[in-house]
Amino acid sequence: MDYMVFTIFLAATVGAGATGAMFPTGSWYARLAKPSWTPPNWMFPIMWTTIYLLIAFAGARVAGLPGSGYALAFWAMQIAFNTLWTPIFFGLRRLKGALLVMAALWVAVAGATITHFQVDFWAGLAFVPYLVWVSIAGALNFTVWRLNPNEPVLRISEL
């Protein structure tokens, strides 16, 4: 594994993870109706940090290997939708819009998991916690959307 390639992939995840610091949860999220199984707030940064390290490792394992085209295209797709989700949910407060982003993210992560496995076993395995977590996050986004049907979106462009 090339450590410089790992570092560049990790830089990509820092860009995605910056959304969590820039768009913090705050009182709006605290007062939303949420299901009983909602993970506590402290669990999110721990999970994301672990996932980001694992997928940077996965990307660095497969990058440049023969047949890695699909794996790296899905890697790029997942980091774009990962970066997009937080500003849509916590910035615009668009619960349904965030769910659509989450659906695209789930497809990208599922695609990345399968195609990383096809190139390298350890790279594929490194994507599995991400796929599990994004499934939980998707179920949480869906449930929050259903529990808060009249939650107004934040019209930033009108402020």
Place this chain on the structure above:
Amino acid sequence: MDYMVFTIFLAATVGAGATGAMFPTGSWYARLAKPSWTPPNWMFPIMWTTIYLLIAFAGARVAGLPGSGYALAFWAMQIAFNTLWTPIFFGLRRLKGALLVMAALWVAVAGATITHFQVDFWAGLAFVPYLVWVSIAGALNFTVWRLNPNEPVLRISEL
């Protein structure tokens, strides 16, 4: 070139480009002090659509080729910071924060341009308009930050 790989890279750019639709410019941007050479609003979606098509082509050209590791790591890094910029600038109205994101984006695009050239001439060439445009966008972000030193940021988490 594998058209399915092209489509997945293009899906990544759709995620990045969605920020432009979700965080529109609006009256806040209109009343910011801007330099005389600011491109007109209509030029931005045209430039970004062109750039997104070109870089999806570039990614699909090099993905899976021997020695493409750096190129695809930089491809992933640029799309993350590209997605991040718009919510920071138009969502949080953090002119200086957006400039830091732009600096990381510029490094990622410069890295992607060089490393795509190393693998495939046409892929490298396809990144050149992006590097030019992100240099202009960076200069614009810098100038807008300097021209509007007292512009308050939008504290979404307090709303």
